[in-house]
Amino acid sequence: MSHVRPVTMCxxxxxxxxxxxxxxxxxxxxxxxxxxxxxxNVLLWQRAxxxxxxxxxxxxxxxxxxxxxxxxxxxxxxxxxDIPEIAHLEQLETRSDPVRDPRDRILATAYLALVPAxxxxxxxxxxxxxxxxxxxxxxxxxASIVRSARERLRAKLSYTNIGFALAPETxxxxxxxxxxxxxxxxxxxxxxxxxxxxxxxxxEATPGLxxxxxxxxxxxxxxxFAASELxxxxxxxxxxxxxxxA
Amino acid sequence: MSHVRPVTMCxxxxxxxxxxxxxxxxxxxxxxxxxxxxxxNVLLWQRAxxxxxxxxxxxxxxxxxxxxxxxxxxxxxxxxxDIPEIAHLEQLETRSDPVRDPRDRILATAYLALVPAxxxxxxxxxxxxxxxxxxxxxxxxxASIVRSARERLRAKLSYTNIGFALAPETxxxxxxxxxxxxxxxxxxxxxxxxxxxxxxxxxEATPGLxxxxxxxxxxxxxxxFAASELxxxxxxxxxxxxxxxA
DNA sequence: CCAAAAGTGTTGGGAATACACCCATGC
DNA sequence: GCATGGGTGTATTCCCAACACTTTTGG
Numbered sequence: 001m002s003h004v005r006p007v008t009m010c011x012x013x014x015x016x017x018x019x020x021x022x023x024x025x026x027x028x029x030x031x032x033x034x035x036x037x038x039x040x041n042v043l044l045w046q047r048a049x050x051x052x053x054x055x056x057x058x059x060x061x062x063x064x065x066x067x068x069x070x071x072x073x074x075x076x077x078x079x080x081x082d083i084p085e086i087a088h089l090e091q092l093e094t095r096s097d098p099v100r101d102p103r104d105r106i107l108a109t110a111y112l113a114l115v116p117a118x119x120x121x122x123x124x125x126x127x128x129x130x131x132x133x134x135x136x137x138x139x140x141x142x143a144s145i146v147r148s149a150r151e152r153l154r155a156k157l158s159y160t161n162i163g164f165a166l167a168p169e170t171x172x173x174x175x176x177x178x179x180x181x182x183x184x185x186x187x188x189x190x191x192x193x194x195x196x197x198x199x200x201x202x203x204e205a206t207p208g209l210x211x212x213x214x215x216x217x218x219x220x221x222x223x224x225f226a227a228s229e230l231x232x233x234x235x236x237x238x239x240x241x242x243x244x245x246a
Numbered sequence: 247m248s249h250v251r252p253v254t255m256c257x258x259x260x261x262x263x264x265x266x267x268x269x270x271x272x273x274x275x276x277x278x279x280x281x282x283x284x285x286x287n288v289l290l291w292q293r294a295x296x297x298x299x300x301x302x303x304x305x306x307x308x309x310x311x312x313x314x315x316x317x318x319x320x321x322x323x324x325x326x327x328d329i330p331e332i333a334h335l336e337q338l339e340t341r342s343d344p345v346r347d348p349r350d351r352i353l354a355t356a357y358l359a360l361v362p363a364x365x366x367x368x369x370x371x372x373x374x375x376x377x378x379x380x381x382x383x384x385x386x387x388x389a390s391i392v393r394s395a396r397e398r399l400r401a402k403l404s405y406t407n408i409g410f411a412l413a414p415e416t417x418x419x420x421x422x423x424x425x426x427x428x429x430x431x432x433x434x435x436x437x438x439x440x441x442x443x444x445x446x447x448x449x450e451a452t453p454g455l456x457x458x459x460x461x462x463x464x465x466x467x468x469x470x471f472a473a474s475e476l477x478x479x480x481x482x483x484x485x486x487x488x489x490x491x492a
Numbered sequence: 493c494c495a496a497a498a499g500t501g502t503t504g505g506g507a508a509t510a511c512a513c514c515c516a517t518g519c
Numbered sequence: 520g521c522a523t524g525g526g527t528g529t530a531t532t533c534c535c536a537a538c539a540c541t542t543t544t545g546g
Contacts, residue, residue, distance in 0.1 A: 022308045023269035062268045069342040094340045094355050096315040109340050158483040186487040217524030218516035237404040237480045238442050241432040462545035463497030
């Protein structure tokens, strides 16, 4: 049954030419982000063979029969990182340029995957983290997909609790500020970050304190995110409805 | 008829089982919105045959070889509305539930398509507008796609100029308020709408005035949108960078 | 003059930024 | 005590919502 490429045979004539050829391969790609050393990084693997030999690619692979795209993304990412380390996964967009792969047509649905800062997944030898501000030579349309994923992340940081998927279990406000700064790409004030996120109920203080300090300094309150799934906390930039009760 | 499935024949064995069966049909679906009679409407056609006989469907159809998804959406929508009447088209999301179509697996990429208020496209007999607040019985996952499209529209109205694709060429602030109210689903103040959109440079006054009034009233300034393609006008709900120059 | 619709002035509130100042720890 | 980093208090700014009031038309 399996092991066959659908052979296009002209069985019947139809009103639309090529009606039988309307079958496509489809891949799921994961844009895996993690903040490391104060910079937002993306997981890429280096191609050993043409096309784009030596260039860097997003992890991913073909959609299987009976499989959903999200599950496919998870399955292929499992080859690179432990799946429980992916704290958030969401669909980004589907690329359909017929020549995005020079060999053969293949559609690609990209997913945004976020790994909390402290996780240190062990990676296959061909796979490493790259700062998104300094992407290496990328294969296919992957560089543009990474930029698009970054835009999505940037936007959602300001009106959702998506930071939960980038921050470790507990953290100080300073650490969270570094995470936000790295993801947004510009400096963020710890003072305001703390106030905004606590007022919105996005983060909450824990009983614990951070261990004093390496070279002095007041011990910091440890915070955690109140929820560990995506919540839109700031839906209306303008034109709010009269009484928006929860 | 068309719909000839690719005949699977055992040609070669490969390292990954089912590697050659990973071919899928793919359809582009259009969620066409227009504000009519003060309500947001969506274009649906009624199915004459099973499955979901009698239920209402989104316009769309199969992706062709060599065709991009956006072009495919346009091509299939052309059967329902004049393409120039679609002022904005953007990709929404891709659905991949293996059983979303009970007959055979088919992936679907949904597009949001907006038609300005005054256009009155002539429709095929099986196709009509339906208020999104009172959707009829819908086929497949189409009802949920419509809801998702509406959410996207709602969100973008507050931080982009996307209203340009729902409003006619020129309009009074009152008319624009009705458009926004319909799309958002709750009342909007004309006073504030005018101020917000002019301050952001989204709309601008034209030299013209609306004809006096039917039963009295001051003639209104005619406005137009400054741009006719999507512009994000209010990108930062919080955490704005220090100096965000254009 | 009155009704109707448009447009402007003004006020108030909420939220975000900026900055000053106080707190707690190591040395 | 002093340096270092954490946290709070407060002022300022900006933006939006609400409402009052003025403007311009038709009858």
